[in-house]
Amino acid sequence: MKTNDNAWRKGILPLDSTLRDVIGNMNMSSLRIVLVVNARDELEGTISDGDIRRGLLKGLNIDSPIESVIHRGALVVPPNMSRDMVLQLMVANKIQQIPVVDEQQRIIGLHLWDEISTPPSRSNRMVIMAGGKGTRLRPFTENCPKPLVPVAGKPMLEHIIERAKQEGFTDFVLAIHYLGHMIEEHFGDGSRFGVSVEYLREDSPLGTAGxxxxxxxxxxxxxxxxxxxxxxxxxxxxxxxxxxxxEASATMAVRTHEWQHPYGVVQTRGVDITGFEEKPVARSHINAGVYVLSPSSLGELERGLLCDMPTLFERLQARTLRTVAYPMHEPWLDVGRPDDLEKAHHAVAPSNGKQGDGR
Known part of the structure; x- marks a missing residue:
């Protein structure tokens, strides 16, 4: 998301530079921005093509000091800001570069529109659990594996792969069992979809982690x-x-679930009433069925034995390895029952195949 190979360092100039230095730097770096730092290596501000032009129109020459053309109110972001948020800031402020600074205002990177607007290619694999029988979704799954059940005219599994492909993922592994041959016939080696697809063939159901x-x-x-x-x-x-x-061993995407009690709740201590709460709302985090695992976590699995994902997390916790929750707010729908399938049709169809509000 930030410029590769520390290329942003080429765009740094000291505070005592001239417009000539700035112009030469821009021609050399091709960053279309100069990052000005003071003697403490703190970011003083930025200079763009527009800043130079405005300075020349005011009567400066190319040997003038840059002091009067520095944009000192430059927008900056911390290193842990998400790509989505950086993109939103760029669009809202109509800018194509945003410096990344640490707590001491020292430059540690540079976001460029051309790079951040194109998702990076991900060499990481993506495993999709596609072996379940989908008994709750019958009759749709009597002669069709659940992941191939159409949503807005396209199999659910195809929606997932296309969505991940937009994020830069191209290496997929599909874990199959029930009517798995139909999934293999549909996706093949993945070349038809511009990705690579391999298969894990379960002789018997192995759970969401096995x-x-x-x-x-x-x-x-x-x-x-x-x-x-x-x-x-x-x-x-x-x-x-x-x-x-x-630096986690395992990460679980979680979603906030709210449930409102249908009745007023009476709070008591023994036989004494201590208070009332009218139809309280309970909030909890639920497992969203999406995870990231580090390779070492596979050491907690025995080949060919049943294991569900929560059990794997518990085994990692028992070894005091770090497991973390990723709070997600995006639209999400677990298509488990026929009425969920109907919701999924409405969620996906309005955006012509792109997933919409699945809440």
Missing amino acids: ALSLLQPRPDEPFVVTNGDVVTDIRYGDLLDFHIRH
Whole structure:
């Protein structure tokens, strides 16, 4: 998301530079911006093409000091700001570069529109659990595997792969069991969809984590895992970055679920009434069925044995390895029942195949 190979360093100039220095720097760096620092290496401000032109129109010459053309109110962002938020700031402020600074206002990077508006290519694998029988979704799943059930004219699994592809993921592994041959026939090696697809074939159901024990070779970098029946606008790339930033063994995307009690609640202590609460709302985090795992977490699985994802998390916690929750706010829908399928049709269809509000 920031300029590659520290290229942004080429755009740094000291406070005592001249307009000639700025023009030469822009021609050399191709960044279309100069980052001005003081003697303490703190960001003093920025200079753009427009700042130079305005300075020349005011009577400055190319040997004039840059002091009067520095834009000192430059918008900056911290290193942990999400790609989505940086994009929003760029659009709202009509700018194409935003410096990244640390707590001491020292420059540590530079976001460029041309780079951040194009998702980075992700070498990380994405495993999709697509082996369930989908018994709650019958009769739709009697002769069709659940991940191939159409949503707005396209299989759920295809929506997931296309969504992840937009995030830069191209290496997919599908864990299959029930009517798995139909999934293989539809996706093949993935070339028809511009991605690579391999398969984990379960001889018997292995749960939401057990199939990962069949991964060969084991990944050498963190990988994303998602259930094959989750329709969501989650940013898989942001989830992966969150996992890496928190140095976790396992990360679980969680969503806030609210439930309102249908009755007024009476609070008591013994037989004494201590208070009332009219139809209180309970809030809790629910498992959204999307995860990131570090390769070492696979050591907690035994090849070919049943294991669900919460059990894997518990095993990691028992070894005092870090497991973290990624709070998601994006539209999300677990397509488990026929009425969920109807909701998914309405959520996806209005945006012509792009997932919409699945809440």
